[in-house]
Amino acid sequence: MSRGTVSRVLNGARYVSPSALAAVNEAIRATGYQANSHARSLVTGRSNSVAFVLTEPQHLLFEDPTFSIMLRAAAQALAQRDIPLVLMVAGSEEERRRTTTYVAAGHVDGVLLVSTHAGSPLLRDLLSEHVPVVTSGAPLGFDAVGYVEADEIGGARAMVRHLVERGRSTIATVTGPLDTPGGLKRLEGYRLEMADRLDESLIAHGDYSRESGRRATAELLARRPDIDAIFVASDLMAAGAVTALAEHGRRVPEDVAVGGFDDTGMAAALHPPLTTVRQPLDRIAREQVRLLLEIIDGQEPAAITLPTQLVVRAST
Amino acid sequence: MSRGTVSRVLNGARYVSPSALAAVNEAIRATGYQANSHARSLVTGRSNSVAFVLTEPQHLLFEDPTFSIMLRAAAQALAQRDIPLVLMVAGSEEERRRTTTYVAAGHVDGVLLVSTHAGSPLLRDLLSEHVPVVTSGAPLGFDAVGYVEADEIGGARAMVRHLVERGRSTIATVTGPLDTPGGLKRLEGYRLEMADRLDESLIAHGDYSRESGRRATAELLARRPDIDAIFVASDLMAAGAVTALAEHGRRVPEDVAVGGFDDTGMAAALHPPLTTVRQPLDRIAREQVRLLLEIIDGQEPAAITLPTQLVVRAST
DNA sequence: CTGAAAGCGCTTACAG
DNA sequence: CTGAAAGCGCTTACAG
Incomplete structure (x- = not known):
């Protein structure tokens, strides 16, 4: 049996008789043959990685x-x-x-x-x-x-809608970096859903790090002590937000509701467990x-x- | 110039005249030549990965x-x-x-x-x-x-020694999984340094997860309410330990001192910032x-x- | 020090 | 459907 026939079997078995196919497959099983990937890549020009x-x-x-x-x-x-x-x-x-x-x-x-x-x-x-x-x-x-x-925008809108349904009236947001699609679109969703509730003083910016979530939340509290909810654009920043709220003596969710984004393991592990938007x-x-x-x-x-x-x- | 000479330049320039070397290097720079790694691997039998x-x-x-x-x-x-x-x-x-x-x-x-x-x-x-x-x-x-x-053992000993120097008398430990070298050796270091202070009731086991640190600490508190320090075998488990201590109304470090292991970013971010053993x-x-x-x-x-x-x- | 040649192990037209 | 042949781009003894 020629090398060419074996190669044809390896690469999809086109133009190979059933008997040849069976014989080759059997030989491959018996010997544990594995094609040399370098030789293959050399001729195909593909690295397959x-x-x-x-x-x-x-x-x-x-x-x-x-x-x-x-x-x-x-x-x-x-x-x-x-x-x-x-x-x-x-x-x-x-x-x-x-x-x-x-x-x-x-x-x-x-x-x-x-x-x-x-x-x-x-x-x-x-x-x-x-x-x-x-x-x-x-x-x-x-x-x-x-x-x-x-669906960043849809997710952000769903969160704001949820906060409204919970009876929250002054809903702030901590954004991600605005040069990333996630940061930008989550803010866009927030804006769309807030509609005429929107006020620029309710928006603070983070960079997706935990510490930035804490800092941005502190800013919000200083500027708008009346907020009763925050949509934070990532779970990690939300963890920082919860810390900041505790430091300012606000209870979650009694005084301020907090929503995150991502639903990584961290969300369920927070105290209290975090309402969030699950990304698949x-x-x-x-x-x-x-x-x-x-x-x-x-x-x-x-x-x-x-x-x-x-x-x-x-x-x- | 032959392919062989170029190859020699690429592979260490042995047996190549200075003038040939210079010419080849110049040509490589000018054309941006890169050797085809598949061809090279095919002949050398090395993947270089x-x-x-x-x-x-x-x-x-x-x-x-x-x-x-x-x-x-x-x-x-x-x-x-x-x-x-x-x-x-x-x-x-x-x-x-x-x-x-x-x-x-x-x-x-x-x-x-x-x-x-x-x-x-x-x-x-x-x-x-x-x-x-x-x-x-x-x-x-x-x-x-x-x-x-x-140096797992040395690190664990240094931590226990530090806790002793801080005046702690009843030092417990939360171990990592004992089928890993880290889990085993950190416990060994603890044992060695505790010497005659050692009591098996001061040892609880975790699996390196945050939750296991919390659970093991709760066990320790139930068994030995008199502990005034815990050496936890990883920072992540130490985070769980701090949570458990708070849940049981113990202050860190006033009531119970907590030491970790690893010194990942988490250690400095904890409240209070965590004393730990830095692994390089x-x-x-x-x-x-x-x-x-x-x-x-x-x-x-x-x-x-x-x-x-x-x-x-x-x-x- | 350098060139010519063989060969690494595959795939792919090309005849048949 | 199948075999023989060329060729992918290198490295490495081998002469010279």
Whole structure:
């Protein structure tokens, strides 16, 4: 039996007789044969691997479980297809250059990018090299890039609506960074739902870190001591907000209701347990992988929006 | 100029005349040439990549920043040598099999393993395939495996000594899982330093999760209401311990002093800020990478122990 | 020090 | 449907 026939079996078994197919499969089982991936990549020009590129500042990565959850989910979704995930850190300028060079050299077939900031130079470089990319969250300021996002606006609106239904009248918000899609869209949802209740003094800005949630909440309390609810744009910042409220002698939820966003494990562990908006992070990562592989296979990019879900706990 | 000469320049420039070397380097710069890694791997039989294998239960990975810190540090140490890090998740039985097959097939040259449990079947399989492996923490029940660890025993002793110096007389401990080197050795350090103060009723067991720290502390308080200090074997569990103490109306540090282990960002963020034992996680990951690359290059394994450092804050 | 040649293990048209 | 052949882009003895 020729090498060519074996290769055909390995690559989809087209134009192979049933008897040859069976014989090859049996031989593969018996010998535990595994194709040499380097030889295959050399001729196909495909690496059959994908990079997961981390661009977030160090502290956030360790504080906020969101990133680890997506990383792990992506690794698992890829493993099911026997595609390795290569982790790259592109925090500094030099790391970014190294990452672009590495990717452009064809070491990986595509890139998974998490929470891209507006005008990200890394994304710009990657696109100019025509590297298949899928981001999580709509990349601000880029067109024709594939992405997967949660329904940020819908989720934020649902939370504000819930706070209103709970009888809260003075609802503030702590935003995420406004150069990220999540930060921007959660604020947009808040604005839309607040409508004529809206007042700019009810808005304070954070950067997704716990400490920023605490600081922004303290600002709000100083400016508007009359607030009776806060929608905080991430669970981690909400943890900071709860701390700030305690420091100012406000009870949660009696004096001030607090709602978060994400529903990572932290939300249920807070005191009191946090009402929040659940993002389907696992599913986002899985869809991101699926979409990237399609694009690598030559399909056009797409934008996928997945539903969020309000999870009511004791904090509201 | 022949391909052979260029190849010699790329691989260390032995037996190359200065003029040829200069010419090749200039051509590389001018054209931005990058060697095709698949072709190179095909002939050398080396993948020039390394796997980072995650075996921890999901929840711990997201709760405890220790793992992300080591993952990121390892990725950065490898990136400096232009070696990609392949992330593999080996939580389930099937994932473990897939990982072993993948690694044994030569897709990566070696494996970085974090916090191996006693008798780990993954480590057993990897060693039986003669895959170069370096673990973080001494792997319990295995010989001749390279590893890098913090001085767990010394760190635990320093903490107990500190609590004694602070005038505490009834010092309890919450341990980590005793089938991990960290869990076992931190308890050993506690035992050694307690000497004749030791009483088994002062020991409660956790599993490194926050909730287990809370539960174990509640147990201790029920059994020994007279304790005035607790050495908790990780910062995350210490956070749970502080919660339990508050729930039982004990003030930290006035009534009960609390000491942790790790010194991840969480320690300084706790209320009150946590006295803890700093593990040099960055350095551990860097040394782990260095050692693995040496072993891949044919050197014998080694065991490296790095010093820990007591960091005193307000909780003691 | 340098060039020519073989070979790493696959895939893919191309005949048959 | 199947086999023989070329070729992917390198590295590495081997002559010279």
